[in-house]
Amino acid sequence: MPNYSEEFSFSSFSNLPFYKKVNKRLLDIAKIGDQKSIVDLGCGTGLITKLILKKLKKDANDSIVYAVDHSSNALKTAAEEIGERKQATVKYIHSEVQNLKQVLREKVEAVIYCNSIHYVPDKLSLIKQVKNQLKPNGIFVFNTSFFEGSHPPETHNFYRKWMIRSLRELKYKYGLSPDKTAKVESRKQLTPDEYICILEDAGFNIVVKDIQRIEVPHDGYYHISGFSDWIEGILPGIPLDKGCHALQKSLKLVWEDMKLSSVPRLWLSISAVKRN
Numbered sequence: 055m056p057n058y059s060e061e062f063s064f065s066s067f068s069n070l071p072f073y074k075k076v077n078k079r080l081l082d083i084a085k086i087g088d089q090k091s092i093v094d095l096g097c098g099t100g101l102i103t104k105l106i107l108k109k110l111k112k113d114a115n116d117s118i119v120y121a122v123d124h125s126s127n128a129l130k131t132a133a134e135e136i137g138e139r140k141q142a143t144v145k146y147i148h149s150e151v152q153n154l155k156q157v158l159r160e161k162v163e164a165v166i167y168c169n170s171i172h173y174v175p176d177k178l179s180l181i182k183q184v185k186n187q188l189k190p191n192g193i194f195v196f197n198t199s200f201f202e203g204s205h206p207p208e209t210h211n212f213y214r215k216w217m218i219r220s221l222r223e224l225k226y227k228y229g230l231s232p233d234k235t236a237k238v239e240s241r242k243q244l245t246p247d248e249y250i251c252i253l254e255d256a257g258f259n260i261v262v263k264d265i266q267r268i269e270v271p272h273d274g275y276y277h278i279s280g281f282s283d284w285i286e287g288i289l290p291g292i293p294l295d296k297g298c299h300a301l302q303k304s305l306k307l308v309w310e311d312m313k314l315s316s317v318p319r320l321w322l323s324i325s326a327v328k329r330n
């Protein structure tokens with residue numbers, strides 16, 4: 055289980071308007087709304103589940119959304135935020151996404167996987183499981199801003215300066231340095247074409263491949279610096295409170311020094327249909 059307290063949850067980041075817009079666009083592209091059974095994989099604190107519920111047809115009383123995550127704290131927050139819905143049933147499933155086959159008893163019409171696919175080491179195996187859980191013509195939709203090329207070259211200087219200042223802050227204030235030997239899966243990134251190849255190998259036809267440039271505001275980098283997975287990814291081995299402090303403090307300094315108003319990032323969105 056990850057070290058995931060409510061304090062370092064994904065909620066404050068996921069409520070930012072720019073982030074909602076990116077994900078809403080994905081659901082629009084994929085025409086989510088007609089399906090009666092949908093999986094929200096890696097649902098986190100429930101933003102995507104809420105967006106899915108909003109897109110369901112008004113009379114979709116017998117729809118079901120399975121919200122899957124390995125963080126019990128994230129699922130608890132999601133359940134609190136979503137509450138009871140008349141329109142559809144939401145079932146929360148506490149599981150590793152890699153165990154989808156074992157925890158999902160029925161086949162579904164759509165699987166939505168937002169901002170999480172980069173965490174999974176064996177993507178082909180997971181995508182094959184997704185395919186097996188889909189009904190004929192079922193769709194699989196995902197997005198990620200962690201792929202090879204997601205950081206435009208003109209932003210590299212920002213990340214470099216931010217990292218240097220954060221490391222300096224950790225060293226001087228706490229006498230700490232990250233554990234360079236710790237490997238974090240989300241740092242190993244695939245190209246969009248590699249994702250397409252894996253999907254095709256797993257038995258999908260690509261419907262939409264979209265790469266969008268998003269201007270991420272200061273608030274985006276500030277709130278993501280308070281998210282446990284992000285801190286652990288950038289500063290492996292550093293306690294969350296100290297990592298969060300170092301990242302947020304140095305972000306402010308670098309942002310002011312470089313007179314930034316936003317730092318762009320590319321988001322990859324893919325929608326694919328199961329080949330029968």
Ligand SMILES: C[S@@+](CC[C@H](N)C(=O)[O-])C[C@H]1O[C@@H](n2cnc3c(N)ncnc32)[C@H](O)[C@@H]1O
Pocket residue numbers: 064068077095096097098099101102122123124125128149150151152167168169170173
């Ligand atoms: C960046 S958040 C994304 C949340 C949501 N899908 C969104 O787009 O707003 C990633 C979520 O994936 C979950 N997660 C990461 N690896 C996982 C795994 N192997 N199995 C289940 N959940 C996982 C984390 O607990 C976290 O809630």
